[in-house]
Amino acid sequence: MSAVLQSLVNQPYKHGFVTEIESDIAPKGLNEDIIRLISAKKNEPEWLLAFRLKAYQKWLTMTAPKWQNVHFPQIDFQDISYYSAPKPKTKLASMDEVDPELLRTFEKLGVPMHERAALAGVAVDVIFDSVSVATTYKQKLAEVGIIFCSISEAVHNHPELVQQYLGTVVPVGDNYFAALNSAVFTDGSFCFIPKGVKCPMDLSTYFRINTEGSGQFERTLIIAEEGASVSYLEGCTAPRFDTNQLHAAVVELVALDNADIKYSTVQNWYAGDEKGVGGIFNFVTKRGLAKGVNSRISWTQVETGSAITWKYPSCILRGDNSVGEFYSVAVTNNYQQADTGTKMIHLGKNTRSTIVSKGISAGHSNSSYRGLVRVAPTAENARNYSQCDSMLIGDQCGAHTFPYIQVQNSSATVEHEASTSKIGEDQLFYFSQRGIDAEEAVSMIINGFCKDVFQQLPMEFAVEATKLLSFKLEGSVG
Amino acid sequence: MTTSLQSDYLQYLLSSWDIKPTESLSWLDRLRAEAIDQAGTQQLPTKKDEEWRFTDISPLARLPFQAATPKFDLQAKDIEHLKLKEADNRLVFVDGHFAPHLSIISGSLSHIVGNLPALTSRDTLLQSHLGKHVSIDHNVFAALNTAFLRDAAVIVFPKEFVLEQPVHLLFIATQSEVTSYPRSLIIGEPGSQATVIEDYVSLQPSAAYITNSVTEISLAEHARIQHVRVQRESNQAFHLANCAASLGHASHFQSTTVTLGAQISRYNMHIHIANEAAECDISGLSMISGRQLADTHTCIDHAKPHGISQQQHKCIVDDAAHAVFNGKIIVRPHAQRTNSSQSSRNLLLSKSAQVDTKPQLEIFADDVKCAHGATVGQLDAEEIFYLQSRGLSETEARNLLTFAFGAEIINRIPVPSLKQQLEQAVLKQTQSH
Numbered sequence: 001m002s003a004v005l006q007s008l009v010n011q012p013y014k015h016g017f018v019t020e021i022e023s024d025i026a027p028k029g030l031n032e033d034i035i036r037l038i039s040a041k042k043n044e045p046e047w048l049l050a051f052r053l054k055a056y057q058k059w060l061t062m063t064a065p066k067w068q069n070v071h072f073p074q075i076d077f078q079d080i081s082y083y084s085a086p087k088p089k090t091k092l093a094s095m096d097e098v099d100p101e102l103l104r105t106f107e108k109l110g111v112p113m114h115e116r117a118a119l120a121g122v123a124v125d126v127i128f129d130s131v132s133v134a135t136t137y138k139q140k141l142a143e144v145g146i147i148f149c150s151i152s153e154a155v156h157n158h159p160e161l162v163q164q165y166l167g168t169v170v171p172v173g174d175n176y177f178a179a180l181n182s183a184v185f186t187d188g189s190f191c192f193i194p195k196g197v198k199c200p201m202d203l204s205t206y207f208r209i210n211t212e213g214s215g216q217f218e219r220t221l222i223i224a225e226e227g228a229s230v231s232y233l234e235g236c237t238a239p240r241f242d243t244n245q246l247h248a249a250v251v252e253l254v255a256l257d258n259a260d261i262k263y264s265t266v267q268n269w270y271a272g273d274e275k276g277v278g279g280i281f282n283f284v285t286k287r288g289l290a291k292g293v294n295s296r297i298s299w300t301q302v303e304t305g306s307a308i309t310w311k312y313p314s315c316i317l318r319g320d321n322s323v324g325e326f327y328s329v330a331v332t333n334n335y336q337q338a339d340t341g342t343k344m345i346h347l348g349k350n351t352r353s354t355i356v357s358k359g360i361s362a363g364h365s366n367s368s369y370r371g372l373v374r375v376a377p378t379a380e381n382a383r384n385y386s387q388c389d390s391m392l393i394g395d396q397c398g399a400h401t402f403p404y405i406q407v408q409n410s411s412a413t414v415e416h417e418a419s420t421s422k423i424g425e426d427q428l429f430y431f432s433q434r435g436i437d438a439e440e441a442v443s444m445i446i447n448g449f450c451k452d453v454f455q456q457l458p459m460e461f462a463v464e465a466t467k468l469l470s471f472k473l474e475g476s477v478g
Numbered sequence: 479m480t481t482s483l484q485s486d487y488l489q490y491l492l493s494s495w496d497i498k499p500t501e502s503l504s505w506l507d508r509l510r511a512e513a514i515d516q517a518g519t520q521q522l523p524t525k526k527d528e529e530w531r532f533t534d535i536s537p538l539a540r541l542p543f544q545a546a547t548p549k550f551d552l553q554a555k556d557i558e559h560l561k562l563k564e565a566d567n568r569l570v571f572v573d574g575h576f577a578p579h580l581s582i583i584s585g586s587l588s589h590i591v592g593n594l595p596a597l598t599s600r601d602t603l604l605q606s607h608l609g610k611h612v613s614i615d616h617n618v619f620a621a622l623n624t625a626f627l628r629d630a631a632v633i634v635f636p637k638e639f640v641l642e643q644p645v646h647l648l649f650i651a652t653q654s655e656v657t658s659y660p661r662s663l664i665i666g667e668p669g670s671q672a673t674v675i676e677d678y679v680s681l682q683p684s685a686a687y688i689t690n691s692v693t694e695i696s697l698a699e700h701a702r703i704q705h706v707r708v709q710r711e712s713n714q715a716f717h718l719a720n721c722a723a724s725l726g727h728a729s730h731f732q733s734t735t736v737t738l739g740a741q742i743s744r745y746n747m748h749i750h751i752a753n754e755a756a757e758c759d760i761s762g763l764s765m766i767s768g769r770q771l772a773d774t775h776t777c778i779d780h781a782k783p784h785g786i787s788q789q790q791h792k793c794i795v796d797d798a799a800h801a802v803f804n805g806k807i808i809v810r811p812h813a814q815r816t817n818s819s820q821s822s823r824n825l826l827l828s829k830s831a832q833v834d835t836k837p838q839l840e841i842f843a844d845d846v847k848c849a850h851g852a853t854v855g856q857l858d859a860e861e862i863f864y865l866q867s868r869g870l871s872e873t874e875a876r877n878l879l880t881f882a883f884g885a886e887i888i889n890r891i892p893v894p895s896l897k898q899q900l901e902q903a904v905l906k907q908t909q910s911h
Contacts, residue, residue, distance in 0.1 A: 400839060
């Protein structure tokens, strides 16, 4: 049976193609002039240029971190083009005006915008490379006062909001890649839910990297005011290239009193070929600030792509009674590497956090869970529950757990559990005895293993994730 | 603190090195010379080193304590209360130097218990073990210990030899402002069985000094060794210790560590499952108060298949004390059918007490069973209520529960008199409220 499965696992990356659209590319290299160029191209106000330059100065004083459990050749930051945009056009009012070539790209990706918008009621802010091309449902959202647009639009139309919150959760000098992002970010999403508004639909952005050799530096900022709630979906896919591409995004979430932000990600970027050549470097800083009382921030992620995934979606639980959640499935195959997890920083009283992390390693891959639970002296009655399970498929892969638990308040209750297991021959035998072939059995076992996380995903994402996982791991067992 | 200052500190420590031991063995001199070279290339760890990020030993650099010189004022009566009645072999080291007048060696020809320089007849055996189990690169304290190696407790249990009575290694600190370098080597040959107690004590409750100890343990096939380690240094002392054990085929290693003393203590334990089907059972208790810091780093390295490891570590932290636990379990490629479990349980008794725990798994084989768990919390209100409903006062209930939490580890010690001593010590501390 292994031969059949072997052929399945070796299926080429489905989304590997390059769309030929004329791009407006900045020369390679990073210096103050490039930052000024990006800022000028985007017609940015003075304060944002100052923000970028401050970040750049900070970045120059920093050195790349070395503690991570992923290995990659040194990145030449001067060999990256920091700006690339489809040819500037006047803004489009309807889908019909969109470049047909671009539409075909989305079609190939399985994101039929009309259909998706109509059937699922999802507003898709499509990011093609670094500039927003089309935004749907903006009108409908505007009716309830929600601002959902690209961050560059927000800079022009709502500068006071951007200026107030940008860099407050992830400061410019937070870490090496966040500083880089702050200096050169080109676009991303901005979302503002005003007081008391429950967002009537799931908000969604599809990211896509194009143009060989251009790094992508997305910046996302989501603000939920008092009593507001929003569910945000991020889905990713990128075409295949043989040179590694750096992706260093920053996502900042701010939840005020009684606000609720749910952020879900399905990441399926190009992971490199079966020999580990190529693939995306996905080094992301994601952090949510539960600023107000009773606020809640929930991260759900399904990480299946990228040559290297290195990110820790985190929650700073500052408001009393605030809640942080992290649900993650990370799948690595071939030579993929993942070092992912979360940080739960308990500052307020009665703060609670839950961590559920599932790691699946196959082939020659390595997957690590790295998590921090910190209870500050001020966090009376803080509560944390963490569970991280790993599954190994094959004897060439590795699974690692690095949970840091730091408690400085005796009223805290912190629990951490971890286990490692494999798909047992007994389990497969049981399935085959019931007439279920190995391929399907593996898929069922894996989906059972990840159930706790998939339950957190919005419906259509859950379906996609289930398929994705089965597809990723088919043939690894046998 | 600057780097150059640290190097100066090391240079200063090393300046007293050239004093040779009286009965010198050439291979030993070589070992020492290599270690001094190693130590010279290293720096004192700082909080920026991942392995030391919770333990700040910068105060150490302000205390350039030279190696202790032998001083044997102690009389047998001074250590009466430290003797264990079960042990008929006792090696006493005063400030790291062997004190023959306080020791009892009842070892017959069959097994060896003694001080390293006196054991020239077993040169080849010792040479193949001493310094071979502990790693001195990236470990400046083990390198320093090896560089200053003179006396060492050596115990060799020959093939199929079963020693019923425990061997007591007693390391007594008597001087202030010195560094002592205790060293132990325990060799269990095939099929041997024995119990060894490492006991670190101080006769002055508030003397400031540094203990830098290294213990190497080797178990050949089917050997069974029970290892007990008690650290009750003075409350101003620094205790820096490394223990490395290599486990042979189907050997069984049980180790119980109790940490009560020292201002700052750090214990590194490295267990190398070097052959198939070896088993280890590790437990530890740190009970600290005041402004003490107790750091335990363990690493269980499953290099071969069918190994079993169990580990339980507990911390009871009171006042403004700070406990650190880092338990790493590595399962190497092909170490299939490894079964490993680890738990870290921490009890915080006061508002300003602090715990940093990191149970860490690094797994490279698929057919393994590995689990770990960690908890941090305070005494259960319902348990206290239950005991109060049985007529205990709240304080009594708390003390009883705290004692029971610690007693689970102490009960594993196979030597009744030592167990009783430690139970008393834990009881005394729980009742100090």
